[in-house]
Amino acid sequence: MADTKVIVIPEGKICDYVDGKFRNDTPEEYVRQTIEKRLVNEHKYSPKQISIEYTLQLGSRKPRADIVIFNKDCSEKTQENVKLIIECKKEAVEARNAKEGVEQLKSYMSACPNCEWGMWTNGKQKEVYRKFKNDKGQIDFMDYNDIPSADGSLDDINRPKRTSLKNAYDDNLLFVFKTCHNHIHVNDGLQKQPAFFELLKVIFCKIEDERNIPNPLEFYTTSEERSNPDGQLTVKKRISKIFERVKKKHGKIFDSNDEIKLAPRSLAYIVSELQKYSLLNTNIDIKGKAYEEIVGANLRGDRGEFFTPRNVMKMVVEMINPKMEERILDSSCGTGGFLVTAMTHVIGDLEIAFAEQICSPRKDWDNDSIRTFNDRISEMASNYYFGFDINPDLVKATKMNMVMNNDGSGNILQTNSLLPPHEWTDEFRTKLAEALGIDKSEMRNYKTIGYFDVIVTNPPFGSKIPVKDKNILEQFELAHIWENNKKTRVWTMTDRLQSSVPPEILFIERCTQFLTEGGRMGIVLPDSILGSPGLGYIREWLIKNHRIIGSVDLHVDTFQPRNGTQTSVLFLQKKTQEQKDAEEKSGTMADYNIFMAMVEKVGHDKRGNPTFKRDKEGNEILVPDTNSILLDGETEESAVVSHEQKKKVEDDQTPDVPAIFADWKKQEGLSW
Known part of the structure; x- marks a missing residue:
């Protein structure tokens, strides 16, 4: 690979994806950069064919077209050789706008004698036109689905073939x-x-x-x-x-x-x-980001639902490291991001095992092999993946997310999982028992629901949604009033219940009840639980019932722009009854190390805008975009030299934590 070249971006500027020039960072420019990436990576146009802000001659006026594409074999970039014009506007501009709408695009196309195609977009809507001469010899325009790709094939615009489907790129x-x-x-x-x-x-x-x-x-x-x-x-x-x-x-x-x-x-x-995209083959991170963002924008409820950023979910799953035949649960599944991420992690192992079994790498699999592999994914989803949520719309959205990303909807069920098990609906109990391979009568109470090996979850939290139902509270030790002996500093649970308890406290204990002995969980919690003096009884309860594996302190902007609560991810392994009995008999608890980390940068600011790495002077930097899709005949080295696509480097520390944790885990002798 060519040596990485770092370029500094001036404040308030962005580096154009095609020509590398610095331009003002505006909403209109965001639309143009999105289109430029699509032209190069999906439509396979060479950047050498593309001109940005190309000056046209329209009578006495000299307007600049946002993007102009010339024929591949064109020797001169003259107005006569323009093949395609694209106009990009900010969202506020409508297509019917007299000055900046589609009529402006049509006037540009008319002024270029050999321009056949044009596209107008504001990021929310898109209009594509093909120019032709009608029966009267006048210039006219026909609506089209999309602009042609670099090979000029029109058949794929109207009816794509499997071989011509494109993987979506970036945003x-x-x-x-x-x-x-x-x-x-x-x-x-x-x-x-x-x-x-x-x-x-x-x-x-x-x-x-x-x-x-x-x-x-x-x-x-x-x-x-x-x-x-x-x-x-x-x-x-x-x-x-x-x-x-x-x-x-x-x-x-x-x-x-x-x-x-x-x-x-x-x-x-x-x-x-x-129709032009392959939703099956597009990168799971790209699909997940698109899906979860649009779900969050439309289904976010008022029950303390603040969906976990994808980078945090990925970090948690990589650290908890679920295996192929482990039952995995998210007890507050929201959009299903944690489950999709966990399943994607395990599918990687499944793919390696399957490729070894049939002695063929994935790129060489035939249709039968692909079908067999997808059947195994569906079987794995139906046997090992579980998600509960109180919001029926989110349950439906999670099932769809699982199918779209992993070919299996798993066991995504609607319930208030804090209810006593005997109060769960018969439908929920029947479906859950069937998936677990047990008789539903075995789920009698909170002591008989420990069926899951791994839990990854972000429970709803907040003082505005406290739980006050006595029937619910009496299932939980953490719902009782605890007293602190000021001399010994030991907390003791009383027989009295608290009048109300924030849900995240109850979810800690419910997740522990859901775990098998030795099972492990990664749970997102507000920092008050880990640091507030008045909540010391929770920490004492956690230490008594779990091995505390680790704690990762997240930046205060992690859940912004919607929630500024300071949070951490707590990693726990449930102790066996034998371990607890031995510690109680000896009067001492096992001594062990705890992994601690602080994530100070999460890739976005408090407004939710992405943040990027900067140099010592505070300027954003650029490096070659090695993820851009290569054009025919290109190597990574020639691509960097020939069209110099560059990208900013996201300022995010979450990808660094799992590798550090894996090394620490080996030193501690943890096998999972």
Whole structure:
């Protein structure tokens, strides 16, 4: 690999992805940079073909087009050789805007005699046009699904083949999801939440169609279909057939009488936006970020639900290191991020084992091998992955997240998991017992629910949502009043219950009850539990019942911009009854080391804006983007030299912690 070259970015500037020039960091520029990355990494245009802020001659005016693309074999970048023009606007500018809307784009295209294609976008909506001469010899414009890729193939625009599907890059999938959701919200008159679920139905159809190997893809709309009512109805009929298969396959998610409620026009638009991508093969981090961000924006409730950032989930899962045949639970699963991350971690091990078994690396697997591997993932999900949440909409969203990312919805169930087990609904108890392979009568009370080997969770927390129900409180030692002997500094539990308890305190004990002996958990908790003098009884209870493996102190901005609570991740391993009895008999507790770390940088600030590494003078730095997709005939070395795509370096310490923890764990003799 070529030597890494670090470049400093002046304050308030960004480095253009194509030409490397510094430009003002504005909302409009964000849209343009997103499009530039898509042109290079998805459409495979060489940066040498692309000009940014290209000056056009329109009579006496000389406006600058945001992005201009020339033919690959073009020797001179003259106005006559312009092939494609793209105009990028900030979100506030509408397509019908008289001065900056699509008419501006059409005037630019008309001034370039050989310009056939144009695109206008504001990040929320996108319009694509193909220029042609009508029967009267006048310039006219036809709506199209998308601009052609560098190879110029139009067939793939209208009906993509499996081999032509593109993996989404960087934020482009989030960009597309937001565009589609906004289109439904505005054009179908649906509120945000119903609009979100309609979008998910269409996403499921897309995934089902991709999985329907070896049949040709049916999830598509041609440009002609999209632009007329009869064609839009044809698209709706085609997608509805796919949705019938989806309902049969995912009966736990969709009712048999469910249907896609979108207007044919909206459905055709959304299909045109999604059809070019492979949702199966796109990087899981890119899919997860896009999905969880749009879920969080539409389903966030008022029960202390502050969804965990992906980088923190990844850190926790890598440290807790779940294995292939361990039962894994998130007792407050939210959008399902922890479960997806845990399953992705284990799928890596499963893939290695499967490749060894069939003596073939994944890139060489045939369709039968892929199907067999996906069946094993589904089997693993149904046997070993569990998620509970009180919010039925989040339960549905989690199931969808699991299917979209890992081909298995697991056992995602709706319940208030703090209730006494005998008060859980019969439906919940039946489904859970069936998945655990036990009789539901065995789950009698809080002492008989220890079935999970690993728990990763971020419980709802806050004084605004206290638990006051006596039936719930009496299950928990931590719901009792504890007294502190000031001489011995020992806490003693009394028979009296507290009148109300914050939910995160109860979730600590409930998660411990859910664990098998020797089971381990990573749990996000407010720092008050770990440091407040009045909560010393919780720490004493934790030490009595667990080996405290580690504590990672998170930066105060971790859950911003929505929550500024200072939090930590606590890693615990449940003691066996034998260990507790031995310690009680001897009057002493085992002596051991505890892993401690502080994460001072989490990759974003208190407003939620990303933060990047800076040099000693405080300027942001750039390094070559080795993750950009190589063009035909390129190597990593030639790509760095030829078009010099660069990226900022996220200022995030969470990826560093698991490796340090793994070394410490070896020294301590911890085998997991």
